[in-house]
Amino acid sequence: MKISAVLAAAALAASFLTAAHAEDQTNIKIATEGVYPPFNYVDGGKLTGFDVDIANALCDKAKLKCEIVTQEWDGMIPALVAHKFDAIVASMNITDERKKKIDFTAKYYDTPxxxxxxxxxxxxxxxxxxxxxxxxxxxxxxxxxxxxxxxxxxxxxxxxxxxxxxxxxxxxxxxxxxxxxxxxxxxxxxxxxxxxxxxxxxxxxxxxxxGAGKGVGVRKDDTALREKFDAALKDILADGTYEKINAKYFPFSIY
Structure with a gap:
């Protein structure tokens, strides 16, 4: 009985840890630069801009609870790899050199x-x-x-x-x-x-x-998160959300 009780307690603890981990996976931190208007900048003490709106729209579609933080550009990729945050939405070009270190979603915009x-x-x-x-x-x-x-x-x-x-x-x-x-x-x-x-x-x-346009950057081992963002990007392109965000900042399509 004692062994059975111990095993039952261990199983229950494991289930709680699994549930907690699953919940943690829905709470992510996204980095942007915050000094790159009109894409990402601080206005009235609040982060805003095209990148920020796109990040929020992707999180909404993917049912993720997201916190957006600022990070200086030079340290952006090292900080992602070091798990200081979970994704980059900062107008980062998708290049072969960067893809050696991190993964990207499909492009969410492309400008010359x-x-x-x-x-x-x-x-x-x-x-x-x-x-x-x-x-x-x-x-x-x-x-x-x-x-x-x-x-x-x-x-x-x-x-x-x-x-x-x-x-x-x-x-x-x-x-x-x-x-x-x-x-x-x-x-x-x-x-x-x-x-x-x-x-x-x-x-x-x-x-x-x-590069091949600007994409959302994630760690190489975070395939599930990249796939969630790719699916969410397709959704906001299809349902008009992307178009509304685009029109808020630009009189022409940047996709």
């Missing part, structure tokens, strides 16, 4: 890169040859930095913690150009007090180095 320059500079040609000797600002640890280092070897590439920091230096005359996401730079031009200084120049840039 673009150069921005002072209006007074009258720059129209943004080829590597034309920008030889020019100083170009870019956010560090990004696909745009990788692109510049691979294609613009004769330019002086200066990295920044944020794109806004680079744009501010461009407005102050300390850079010749900035390279970043087209939508992000367009938003800065329209909303920043310094935006009147500058303009987007050259053609839209699309290159394999920029």
């Amino acid at each position: 890169a673009k150069f921005m320059a002072s209006k007074d500079a009258k720059i129209t040609d943004v080829s590597p040859a034309a920008l030889k000797g020019k100083t170009i600002g870019v956010q560090g640890s990004t696909t745009q930095q990788n692109f510049l280092e691979a294609k613009y070897k004769d330019s002086d590439i200066k990295t920044y913690t944020t794109v806004d920091d680079a744009s501010a230096d461009l407005a102050a005359g300390r850079l010749d150009l900035v390279l970043s996401d087209k939508v992000l730079l367009d938003a800065w031009l329209k909303k920043s007090s310094d935006g009147s200084c500058c303009e987007l120049v050259g053609d839209d840039l699309r290159d394999p180095l920029f």
